[in-house]
Amino acid sequence: MKDITQKQKQDTDEEVLSRVPDNKQKIKWVYVVYFTLVHILAIIGLYNFCNAKYQTIIFSFVVGGIGGFGVTGGAHRYYSHKSFKANLPLQIILLLCYSVSGQHSLVTWVRDHRMHHKFSETDADPHNANRGFFYAHIGWLMQHHHPEYYKRSSNIDVSDIINDPLVQFHAKYFFLAKILICFVLPIIIPVYAWNESWKISLLVPGILRYVCNLNFTFSVNSIAHFWGHKPYNKSIQPVQNLIVSILAMGEGWHNYHHVFPMDYRTSELGGYLFNLTTMWLDFFARIGWAYDLKTPSEQLVRRVAINHGDGSWHDASDKIILGK
Structure with missing residues (x-):
């Protein structure tokens, strides 16, 4: 299929809008x-x-x-x-x-x-x-x-x-x-x-x-927009929620994800226990099937957390992971 042109894209959008009840x-x-x-x-x-x-x-x-x-x-x-x-x-x-x-x-x-x-x-x-x-x-x-x-x-x-x-x-x-x-x-x-x-x-x-x-x-x-910490940006609704990270294989570090959406880990936290998806992606990276994995610099994460967070960020220590 050929790439969608601007005209084709417009037609596609108009079709979507035409189906609005x-x-x-x-x-x-x-x-x-x-x-x-x-x-x-x-x-x-x-x-x-x-x-x-x-x-x-x-x-x-x-x-x-x-x-x-x-x-x-x-x-x-x-x-x-x-x-x-x-x-x-x-x-x-x-x-x-x-x-x-x-x-x-x-x-x-x-x-x-x-x-x-x-x-x-x-x-x-x-x-x-x-x-x-x-x-x-x-x-x-x-x-x-x-x-x-x-x-x-x-x-x-x-x-x-x-x-x-x-x-x-x-x-x-x-x-x-x-x-x-x-x-x-x-x-x-x-x-x-x-x-x-x-x-x-x-x-x-x-x-x-x-x-x-x-x-x-x-x-x-739902849960990751209501209950948890906001170490990276206190002005947005998404939060860090350990329970969601366990249930959703690492997707509960939601405050981080909304601040750094291009990070393949969706978190700066290092362990696999609360981020099984990252574990599997790192495995595929080791065998060469996944590559060009994007992450922000540690300096950027630190600067954003200090300037915009709610004060709960502590170099991603175990205390903040567990919400202590």
């Missing part, structure tokens, strides 16, 4: 029913978690980690921020892992995330935290965006994603890959590999794992 913030009842149903099934899955075979429990965590990495390392750090470069095998891995997460199309994910950074905590922010915790967490997916979102979305350039041949191929088969890799395979593998029951396989590695992946991602938009 008359009542731009009306409830999406299909999504309300869908999210309600899968969360009810996830609660049932949690109730049956202890009845699952140990292989199923391990398998659920592995699949959950794969899907999580597809979001954090793929959709977020690679495609949204271009914080590192990846060779073809790694790009394929990132797209496959993202399919396991079962989220929106990659172009939609990237557009929304770039909107979030450019218009953070405004009506153009798709999950504006100023509209409340529930809205920032999941409510924004249950209704049409604010009119300002549609107005400003044409200012967000995602041509690099749209024009990527591999992403084009992924988009063409996205729905099929999402159904197969996110749901079908995680459900049938335990049944045929170690004779797990269909009920447990559906509820635990199927629905519970999927819903946990969703909520761990959502927690970055």
Whole structure:
């Protein structure tokens, strides 16, 4: 596919705007029913978690980690921020892992995330935290965006994603890959590999794992915008939150990330324990599959923290990591 010209880009934006509903913030009842149903099934899955075979429990965590990495390392750090470069095998891995997460199309994910950074905590922010915790967490997916979102979305350039041949191929088969890799395979593998029951396989590695992946991602938009420290910029809403960093594989160092969005680590903190995504990216860097990993200088981080932070920054010591 040829690169999108300015005229083509304008046409694309006009098409987006033409699909805006008359009542731009009306409830999406299909999504309300869908999210309600899968969360009810996830609660049932949690109730049956202890009845699952140990292989199923391990398998659920592995699949959950794969899907999580597809979001954090793929959709977020690679495609949204271009914080590192990846060779073809790694790009394929990132797209496959993202399919396991079962989220929106990659172009939609990237557009929304770039909107979030450019218009953070405004009506153009798709999950504006100023509209409340529930809205920032999941409510924004249950209704049409604010009119300002549609107005400003044409200012967000995602041509690099749209024009990527591999992403084009992924988009063409996205729905099929999402159904197969996110749901079908995680459900049938335990049944045929170690004779797990269909009920447990559906509820635990199927629905519970999927819903946990969703909520761990959502927690970055909600929890990490409400509770925590602001060592790098006290004037913005994103915060450092250890719990979110554990659940979302290193994405909870959100105050840092909004100040230094191009850092592939999303944090200056050195350990892998609270940043599993960075651990995997460093592994791929060691074997040459990831390269040109971007990081700010220590001097810049220090200067910004001292001049703009809330005073909780202490050379990234263990005390600040644990919030002590």
